Amino acid sequence: MSLLSQPTWLSLAANCKQEGNTNFSKSKYKEALRCYNKGVNSILPEAKKRFPKIFKGVKNDGYTSSGSIGRRGFPKSLSGTSAIGNLTGSAGSRAASTSPSNTVSGQSMLSSMTSFVSSIFNPADSTTGENSSLTVGDDSSASETEESNLDRRKSKSIPSRLKSRPSMPSTWTKSSTLHEESMADETIEKSSDELNEAIGDLLATLYANRALAHLNLSNPTSALTDASLATQLKPRWPKPHFRRGQALLLLDQIPEALHSFTLAHELDPSEPIRKKLAEVSGIMRHVEQGLRIYSLKPGKEICVKTSMGLINNVIYDFASHMQNQVYVLASLHTRHCLLIDACWDTDSILAFISKKHLHLKGCIVTHHHFDHVGGTPPDPYKSYGVKVQGLWSILKKFPTCKVYMHPLDSKVLLNQDPSLPKARFVDTSDHYSLELGEGLEIKFLHTPGHTAGSQCVIVRNSYLFTGDTLFYRTMGRTDVAEDANPKEMFKSLQRLAKLNPDIVVYPGHSYGKETTEIGEECTKGVLNGILDMRYEDW
Numbered sequence: 001m002s003l004l005s006q007p008t009w010l011s012l013a014a015n016c017k018q019e020g021n022t023n024f025s026k027s028k029y030k031e032a033l034r035c036y037n038k039g040v041n042s043i044l045p046e047a048k049k050r051f052p053k054i055f056k057g058v059k060n061d062g063y064t065s066s067g068s069i070g071r072r073g074f075p076k077s078l079s080g081t082s083a084i085g086n087l088t089g090s091a092g093s094r095a096a097s098t099s100p101s102n103t104v105s106g107q108s109m110l111s112s113m114t115s116f117v118s119s120i121f122n123p124a125d126s127t128t129g130e131n132s133s134l135t136v137g138d139d140s141s142a143s144e145t146e147e148s149n150l151d152r153r154k155s156k157s158i159p160s161r162l163k164s165r166p167s168m169p170s171t172w173t174k175s176s177t178l179h180e181e182s183m184a185d186e187t188i189e190k191s192s193d194e195l196n197e198a199i200g201d202l203l204a205t206l207y208a209n210r211a212l213a214h215l216n217l218s219n220p221t222s223a224l225t226d227a228s229l230a231t232q233l234k235p236r237w238p239k240p241h242f243r244r245g246q247a248l249l250l251l252d253q254i255p256e257a258l259h260s261f262t263l264a265h266e267l268d269p270s271e272p273i274r275k276k277l278a279e280v281s282g283i284m285r286h287v288e289q290g291l292r293i294y295s296l297k298p299g300k301e302i303c304v305k306t307s308m309g310l311i312n313n314v315i316y317d318f319a320s321h322m323q324n325q326v327y328v329l330a331s332l333h334t335r336h337c338l339l340i341d342a343c344w345d346t347d348s349i350l351a352f353i354s355k356k357h358l359h360l361k362g363c364i365v366t367h368h369h370f371d372h373v374g375g376t377p378p379d380p381y382k383s384y385g386v387k388v389q390g391l392w393s394i395l396k397k398f399p400t401c402k403v404y405m406h407p408l409d410s411k412v413l414l415n416q417d418p419s420l421p422k423a424r425f426v427d428t429s430d431h432y433s434l435e436l437g438e439g440l441e442i443k444f445l446h447t448p449g450h451t452a453g454s455q456c457v458i459v460r461n462s463y464l465f466t467g468d469t470l471f472y473r474t475m476g477r478t479d480v481a482e483d484a485n486p487k488e489m490f491k492s493l494q495r496l497a498k499l500n501p502d503i504v505v506y507p508g509h510s511y512g513k514e515t516t517e518i519g520e521e522c523t524k525g526v527l528n529g530i531l532d533m534r535y536e537d538w
Contacts, residue, residue, distance in 0.1 A: 010198060013043040017206055024209070029216045036210035040203065047199050054232045204234035211243040220250035238267035242276070249280060252356070254287050279515075282504065287332065289460060291440060293506070294328040294352070295514060301352060302326065302345040312345075315388060318381065319344040322371050323509045327465060330358050331437025338404075338436060339394070340364045340457065340465050341372040341508055346389040350397065361436070362402040362426075363394060366467025366508060367454040368409040368416075369481070375417060395421060404428045406446060409453025412483070428455060447496070449489025450476035456496070458503070464518070465506045470496055472505075472513035473525040490535045497527040 016039030023032035048055040207230035214223035224247035230240030245260035261277045286292055296302045298319035305313040326349060327340035337358040342349050353360060370377055374390015391413075395401055405413070407427040414422055430446035445456045450468045454476075457465040468476035469492055478486040501519025521527040530538070 009042050009046070010202065013039040013202055013206065015039075016042065017202065017209065020206075020209060020213070024213060029213050033210065033213040033217065036206050036213060039206045040210065043199060043203050043206070047203050050196055050199060051233070054229065200233045204230040204237060204240060207233070208237075208240045208243050211240070211247065215243070215246055215250070220247045223247040224251065236267060238264040238273065241267065242273060245276070245280065249283075252292075254280070254284055258284050289439075290332045290437060291460070292328075292330040292332060293459075293463065294330070294356070295506070296326040296328065296349060296352060297510065297514075298322070298324060298344060302348040304348070311386065314381070315344065315377075315386060318377065319371075323511060324371055325506070325508060325510050325514065327506060328353055328356075328358070329364075329436065329442075329459065329465075330356070331440050333440075334437040335359055336361045336436055338362050338364055338442070341366055341467065342394055343370075343372055343374050343390045344388060346374075346393045350394070360394075360398055360401055362404055363391060364428075364442075364457055364465075365391070365403060365405040365409070365413075366456070366465065366469075367451040368405075368413040369451070369468070372467065372508065373413060392417065392420060395424060402426050404432075404434070404444070406444070406453035406455045408448075408483075409451055409455075412451075412453070445495070447492035449478055449485055449492045451481055452483035452485070452488075454492070458499075461500065462503060463506065464496075464499065464503050465508075466496070467508040469493070470505060470521065470526070471507040471509060471511045472516045473521070474511065475526045487535055490530075490538050493527060494530055497522055497530050 016035045020032040020035030020039065023029075023035060044055070207226040211223040211226035211230065214220070214226065224244060227240050227244035227247055230237075231244060234240060241260045241264040245257045245264060248254075248257035248260060258277075258280050261273070261280050265273045265277045283292075294301075298316060299305075303316035303319045305316050324341070324344060326342055326344070328337055328349075329340060330337040330353075335358055337353055337356075337360055339349065339353075339360065339362075342363055350360075365373055370388055370390075372390075374388045374392060376382055377386060377388050391403060395403070401424065403410070403425045405425060405428060407429065410425050410427065414420055414425070428444040430444065432444040434442050436442060439460075441460060443458045443461075445458060447454050447456045447466075447469045454467060454469055456467065456469055459465075469489070470476070475489060475493060478484040478489050496518065499518050501517065501522060503518045505516045505518060505521065506514075507516070516525070518527070522530075
């Protein structure tokens with residue numbers, strides 16, 4: 001590919017990126033993916049020539065060949081450290097071998113590429129945000145300059161400023177000519193370096209954004225490949241390290257994910273990255289204890305709308321509005337798992353645990369409301385005969401699955417739906433406990449208030465699942481059910497306030513924040529000062 005054509009295909013790739021960003025902002029992930037694919041394909045052939053070490057094993061569509069993901073999550077062709085620590089190094093050697101016929105056209109590229117490069121990569125591009133914008137200038141002026149330079153090159157073998165000088169000895173003329181040729185070579189080298197940088201920056205952005213599109217389309221393996229290539233192209237840019245961490249996290253490669261998020265935080269210690277790093281550090285502690293806690297959220301892991309499921313889409317919208325969190329509690333030693341408040345989209349929940357190679361042993365229910373067990377939702381959904389998936393469909397598919405529920409609430413549920421198999425319900429009165437795996441003890445705490453039989457579940461005295469008793473900065477309502485009791489809620493919150501302040505809280509709804517801590521809620525939330533209060537003063 002000649003230098004003359006490069007601004008055109010660079011502009012095409014940049015326009016594809018911009019179009020992809022626009023589609024992504026509208027949640028059109030498949031359309032965005034197609035745009036990013038087109039951008040990668042337009043720029044990749046030249047990139048493979050310029051950076052052969054990075055793109056060894058990468059196919060023409062920008063993906064590595066099958067089985068080429070290495071142990072640490074990088075394509076096997078990529079080294080552990082950056083294969084492109086300085087783009088100018090490879091560019092310099094390339095420029096040194098540039099033929100004389102490209103000299104003037106290389107000079108003419110310099111001014112146009114300088115402005116183009118500055119628009120390719122925006123260092124302020126948000127790491128955790130979805131995309132960045134890129135404005136591509138008009139290449140017409142650059143093309144006209146190149147054509148005029150080519151005409152001058154055909155008619156002049158010596159630079160014009162040398163011809164305009166007074167005559168001088170031939171030895172001086174020869175020395176000046178060599179000096180001018182050296183300056184031209186340096187100009188070519190600089191131009192080629194900047195072109196390499198433009199290619200690397202734009203392709204890294206395309207890969208990082210395509211990785212995010214893959215993540216939103218539940219394709220973590222493809223996202224990992226793209227993010228890994230982006231980190232090699234732009235090792236000092238935090239976004240691809242962050243995307244790589246997200247992909248590794250979905251693939252359950254927790255140590256590697258923690259490493260990527262750590263790198264991203266070193267490059268950009270912003271609050272969103274700090275929070276993600278803290279979250280993954282917590283998951284790493286789970287893994288070290290032989291435990292995994294998965295949070296399934298409507299619109300993400302479950303309740304994803306489709307063009308064919310019109311009725312389900314109505315329910316899924318409702319689920320997203322309710323912001324329920326379904327939890328999977330798994331032992332890494334036995335691969336056994338428990339579901340906590342499994343509801344709304346049981347097909348996707350069961351598909352998730354199957355994909356993780358887990359074996360379902362039971363369902364924990366924090367209280368009897370429909371958004372935690374399934375059943376009949378309120379109007380206007382009730383008037384249309386709509387049902388929410390939940391316990392019934394899980395018990396039907398798993399004949400040996402047990403239900404762990406406080407007897408005061410299981411009584412209400414069984415009265416509402418007599419078709420549920422009563423024999424499979426296990427009464428979990430206060431202090432009831434069970435083991436999921438080696439050293440993985442689960443205790444039940446009766447915390448009435450939201451309902452008479454509301455309960456919290458504490459795992460290893462470190463992780464507390466609170467259902468609708470305690471949320472981030474607030475508590476569950478006591479005015480929505482006949483068996484709700486504000487005085488009992490007060491006592492339940494006092495009980496929780498006495499727990500270890502380091503205990504991580506996993507609430508039943510992600511109101512404001514997905515997790516919190518007992519100590520944080522005692523300082524800033526609804527538990528603040530509650531131990532020193534009387535109910536009458538609450």
